[in-house]
Amino acid sequence: MNRIDSLFQNKNQDILSIYFPAGYPNLNDTVPNLELLQKAGVDMVEIGIPFSDPLADGSAIQAAAKKSLDNGMKLRLLFEQLKSVRKTVSMPLILMGYWNTIYCYGLENFLKDCQTVGIDGLIVPDLPLEEFELHYKSEFEKYGIYNILLACPETEENRLQKLISATQGFLYLVSSSATTGGSLKVNEKQQSYFDRIKQIETPSLIGFGINNKESFKYTCEYANGAIVGTAFIKALKNNKAEGFISELR
Amino acid sequence: MNYQIDNKGFYGEFGGAYIPELLRKNIDELENAYLDILESEDFKSEYARLLDNYVGRPTPLTFATNLSAKYQTQIYLKREDLNHTGAHKINNTIGQILLAKHLGKKRIIAETGAGQHGVATATVCALFGLECVVHMGALDVERQAPNVARMQMLGATVIPATSGNQTLKDATNEAIRDWIANPHSFYLIGSVVGPHPYPDMVSRLQSIISEEIKEQLVKEQDKQNPDCVIACVGGGSNAAGAFYHFLDEKEVDLIAVEAAGKGIDTSETAATITIGTTGFIHGSKTLLMQDDDGQIIEPYSISAGLDYPGVGPIHAHLAKTGRVKYISATDEDALKAAKVLALNEGIIPALESAHALAALDKIQFKKDEVIVVIVSGRGDKDMETYMNNL
Ligand SMILES: Cc1ncc(COP(=O)(O)O)c(C=O)c1O
Numbered sequence: 001m002n003r004i005d006s007l008f009q010n011k012n013q014d015i016l017s018i019y020f021p022a023g024y025p026n027l028n029d030t031v032p033n034l035e036l037l038q039k040a041g042v043d044m045v046e047i048g049i050p051f052s053d054p055l056a057d058g059s060a061i062q063a064a065a066k067k068s069l070d071n072g073m074k075l076r077l078l079f080e081q082l083k084s085v086r087k088t089v090s091m092p093l094i095l096m097g098y099w100n101t102i103y104c105y106g107l108e109n110f111l112k113d114c115q116t117v118g119i120d121g122l123i124v125p126d127l128p129l130e131e132f133e134l135h136y137k138s139e140f141e142k143y144g145i146y147n148i149l150l151a152c153p154e155t156e157e158n159r160l161q162k163l164i165s166a167t168q169g170f171l172y173l174v175s176s177s178a179t180t181g182g183s184l185k186v187n188e189k190q191q192s193y194f195d196r197i198k199q200i201e202t203p204s205l206i207g208f209g210i211n212n213k214e215s216f217k218y219t220c221e222y223a224n225g226a227i228v229g230t231a232f233i234k235a236l237k238n239n240k241a242e243g244f245i246s247e248l249r
Numbered sequence: 250m251n252y253q254i255d256n257k258g259f260y261g262e263f264g265g266a267y268i269p270e271l272l273r274k275n276i277d278e279l280e281n282a283y284l285d286i287l288e289s290e291d292f293k294s295e296y297a298r299l300l301d302n303y304v305g306r307p308t309p310l311t312f313a314t315n316l317s318a319k320y321q322t323q324i325y326l327k328r329e330d331l332n333h334t335g336a337h338k339i340n341n342t343i344g345q346i347l348l349a350k351h352l353g354k355k356r357i358i359a360e361t362g363a364g365q366h367g368v369a370t371a372t373v374c375a376l377f378g379l380e381c382v383v384h385m386g387a388l389d390v391e392r393q394a395p396n397v398a399r400m401q402m403l404g405a406t407v408i409p410a411t412s413g414n415q416t417l418k419d420a421t422n423e424a425i426r427d428w429i430a431n432p433h434s435f436y437l438i439g440s441v442v443g444p445h446p447y448p449d450m451v452s453r454l455q456s457i458i459s460e461e462i463k464e465q466l467v468k469e470q471d472k473q474n475p476d477c478v479i480a481c482v483g484g485g486s487n488a489a490g491a492f493y494h495f496l497d498e499k500e501v502d503l504i505a506v507e508a509a510g511k512g513i514d515t516s517e518t519a520a521t522i523t524i525g526t527t528g529f530i531h532g533s534k535t536l537l538m539q540d541d542d543g544q545i546i547e548p549y550s551i552s553a554g555l556d557y558p559g560v561g562p563i564h565a566h567l568a569k570t571g572r573v574k575y576i577s578a579t580d581e582d583a584l585k586a587a588k589v590l591a592l593n594e595g596i597i598p599a600l601e602s603a604h605a606l607a608a609l610d611k612i613q614f615k616k617d618e619v620i621v622v623i624v625s626g627r628g629d630k631d632m633e634t635y636m637n638n639l
């Protein structure tokens with residue numbers, strides 16, 4: 001069974017998923033970061049594949065991706081780093097990246113390498129659902145890799161239903177109309193979106209702008225858990241990763 | 250061969266809308282509305298009226314007497330430099346602002362490289378009383394200071410993009426992020442790039458260039474079709490508009506000129522079609538400059554408007570099918586061509602347009618062929634560069 005499914009079967013609230021870019025802050029930190037997060041009791045991790053032009057991300061993640069690229073990170077090297085990760089890390093692992101990098105690597109090679117190192121799912125924000133279903137779905141299935149879809153406050157009801165039934169593993173609910181790195185502000189529109197997503201029965205996590213214990217707790221009331229990215233990257237940069245995780249919980 | 254967009258938004262294998270779900274609703278809204286609006290009588294008459302009495306169209310098709318003598322052929326210049334705001338960019342912004350108005354949008358976002366599209370957007374926003382936010386690479390803010398001042402005088406807010414190389418690509422990233430954060434705004438793209446339906450929409454709005462060339466040539470030459478049309482390509486909007494009505498006229502040679510920067514065999518170039526490979530940028534599948542890890546390479550050109558690592562998907566398709574010939578001109582070629590035009594015809598072209606003019610030295614013409622070169626803009630904004638380099 002896919003590790004993402006096992007996670008949601010065993011736990012349905014307060015799931016904490018952490019995002020950080022591969023090769024950050026130092027080139028060889030990818031696996032040590034994963035081990036640290038597992039030890040700290042994190043439930044799942046999204047490893048960012050650094051890209052020069054991450055459209056859905058804010059300046060903090062773009063800067064971190066740039067640092068990682070300057071460190072010498074490459075997709076081939078990432079798979080090399082992850083070769084033995086399953087000896088020490090058992091939580092579900094997701095790769096998040098932009099379609100150009102994956103296309104350039106070659107989808108089939110990419111999925112094969114994901115399977116080999118033990119990746120469970122992918123988040124590719126600029127690969128639209130229709131394109132995925134038309135051209136790539138069977139390849140993902142062949143290698144047992146989940147494609148995790150995003151929904152956001154602007155998503156209309158019929159589209160949301162489509163995303164719910166098409167997503168694999170869980171649905172990634174973007175907290176607000178923003179790129180990553182903001183901070184969650186709850187207004188009326190936001191609240192009605194949150195009330196709407198609370199009804200979703202498919203496993204779901206809320207992400208974008210969750211940066212402390214308060215926003216983590218709050219979002220956990222509306223989904224099975226939350227995803228923390230930018231705030232964790234800041235903690236990593238300041239060498240305070242462990243403390244940050246224990247404060248979140 | 251079909252050079253038009255198909256019903257899924259592709260030119261052959263290129264194009265599409267590779268956008269985050271966050272933009273899905275906006276793109277769907279635009280895709281569902283744009284053709285109906287563009288083809289409505291209301292839109293057509295308002296667009297035609299504004300092009301006529303605000304922009305100053307039709308722009309002249311000038312017979313370049315001295316240049317023709319120099320190259321021993323018949324050279325015409327399509328004078329987009331004489332448009333209000335000084336470039337072809339306003340053909341597009343007039344059209345898109347009418348569309349935005351139709352969709353009830355109150356805040357307009359644009360990206361700009363040379364600042365020409367930013368100025369053209371700020372202009373139409375002032376005309377229609379809409380809020381205008383222009384993202385511009387911090388480096389371009391520096392090298393195109395006069396255009397920054399113009400945008401500000403027109404009431405626009407100019408936001409310097411400080412990520413990446415701080416040029417057009419980064420300004421476009423920031424504009425898209427702004428749109429994600431402000432989904433009720435209208436994103437007014439400046440070239441035939443971005444997700445479907447933008448490339449098709451902008452091509453249609455710029456097609457006025459070739460429509461007029463056909464009408465004007467009949468008066469000049471008693472025929473609609475020239476032997477050759479030459480235009481520069483950054484994102485590719487003036488070229489798309491200049492080629493549009495000639496795409497199916499096989500006897501017309503179409504030549505597009507990219508910016509080679511310091512040379513296509515150096516790392517300082519912006520000749521996307523010449524050196525690029527297939528990939529995805531700003532929501533569309535096209536040719537782009539990237540390394541073997543799929544990271545986008547920062548382009549270089551002396552001309553801020555051509556300094557873009559991608560190219561409109563229509564051009565990727567036209568290159569692949571061979572319908573258009575893509576060549577390139579270096580910084581040096583362009584500077585030289587600008588000087589030749591100034592001294593021989595009394596016209597100072599934009600640096601971008603100077604790349605198109607540079608093609609005259611690279612192609613063999615037969616005597617008495619009819620050549621149309623698109624002068625996409627005027628050189629006022631580039632005077633500092635010209636002074637420093639000539
Ligand atoms: C005068 C002029 N010509 C050409 C261009 C290049 O754009 P495109 O390739 O879309 O025509 C620009 C862009 O800023 C410009 O200002």
